[in-house]
């Protein structure tokens with residue numbers, strides 16, 4: 001593995017879906033405003049009493065409104081990450097948000113070309129790269145799992161009903177043992193695997209979403225790459241995560257099984273929140289071990305990975321509280337720092353094992369074809385015996401016939417053995433993909449140029465947002481420096497205005513803390529209602545911290 005360590009923040013993107021028919025029928029108003037050029041989301045509080053309760057403003061690496069396309073989100077956020085995975089980095093994209101806000105729409109999307117989501121678009125990018133990269137051998141495999149009611153299930157082998165276990169090994173991190181790994185030779189193979197897994201995933205109808213995902217799903221892609229000239233193998237791993245939606249029992253009206261599911265979903269998401277909080281606060285202890293979800297995402301949050309969090313929200317007034325919770329979560333995740341390292345010179349690469357086994361089989365076939373029992377020699381010997389037998393009679397002839405039969409048997413066995421080895425060899429060779437299947441013609445060249453242009457536009461857009469945010473930050477301090485006061489009265493006036501602005505800011509921070517506290521009480525009540533004793537008595541560090549702050553500040 002290479003050693004150049006880079007600290008890199010988790011990239012946080014917010015996407016707001018269109019208002020739904022149901023929300024319009026319920027006469028909800030639209031309370032979310034999206035400012036893509038500034039990376040800003042503004043949410044109006046429909047129940048606001050005073051000014052400091054009114055609008056909440058959050059800033060992110062990118063924001064997308066209801067008109068945004070699947071293509072723009074992919075090109076501007078995910079495409080550069082997948083390109084890094086193809087260079088040997090680990091990458092992770094995870095969609096987080098309230099139930100029914102578009103996580104599955106964003107990750108999987110729909111079948112038509114325009115609405116395909118991140119996962120199938122990533123397949124396409126990976127295979128178009130492989131098909132135009134000459135001189136490299138690839139071994140590509142996928143795994144697909146879900147965490148349902150805190151149990152891990154294999155979505156590609158649904159008949160294996162036994163829950164799978166998590167293991168941890170030095171150098172390999174946390175992984176799921178006995179999870180089926182399927183090698184792929186094309187984008188179509190990956191689509192097939194995704195569809196099989198989606199079919200096996202646990203879904204159900206809730207008040208909030210007719211096709212609600214009731215589990216956290218992780219689609220894992222591993223790409224091993226070996227340049228023909230070099231002996232070393234690089235490996236990129238991509239985790240594509242569609243989390244189950246957070247939800248309020250009071251809103252979903254869940255009872256029975258649905259309630260039990262909801263309580264497990266909320267508990268795992270609460271552990272995720274605690275991990276994000278601890279990382280953002282640089283805590284000494286990060287509670288990864290509190291849930292299977294956080295253990296599996298350990299590398300993606302605070303570890304060796306380039307990570308994008310997509311926070312999905314809805315625009316309607318009825319979901320104001322949930323929207324704010326998601327935005328706070330997402331805001332906190334921005335300060336998580338990862339240390340992505342290129343996985344080069346991978347020691348236990350499957351590709352190396354495969355190449356060695358292929359070479360061994362080739363040698364074996366060659367030996368068998370040229371050795372004592374080689375089919376050509378045996379054929380010749382049989383022909384000689386045939387000729388000799390026609391010249392002899394009696395016992396001699398019987399002897400020749402016996403010998404001939406023996407040789408025929410050996411010939412058959414030898415052919416069978418070589419056939420068998422050949423079949424095995426072809427099976428192994430098929431698992432590997434030789435890059436550069438597509439000749440670089442004008443169509444391909446255009447495609448490459450188009451991709452480069454998209455990448456440049458995306459990078460420019462990102463830079464513009466960053467610059468705009470920097471500008472807004474600096475504006476306030478510069479204003480004071482630039483100001484020339486004609487007299488003392490003017491200076492006093494200016495400073496009074498500034499004090500007023502700071503006071504409003506302070507009020508809104510106090511309000512934020514108060515809201516967090518109310519939120520905590522609500523959530524605790526819901527956990528208590530769902531009879532989850534463990535969750536009821538263990539106070540998450542995030543909330544206990546809020547209580548501390550609440551006690552310090554006098555209202």
Ligand SMILES: Nc1ncnc2c1ncn2[C@@H]1O[C@H](COP(=O)(O)OP(=O)(O)OP(=O)(O)O)[C@@H](O)[C@H]1O
Nearest residue numbers: 017018099100101102103104105209212213244245
């Ligand atoms: N950006 C969007 N544009 C158009 N329709 C959308 C968009 N986002 C979501 N939808 C629609 O909203 C509905 C709910 O979306 P989806 O099932 O993806 O939500 P979810 O967050 O995955 O929910 P859950 O957590 O319950 O699984 C779907 O009918 C989906 O097609």
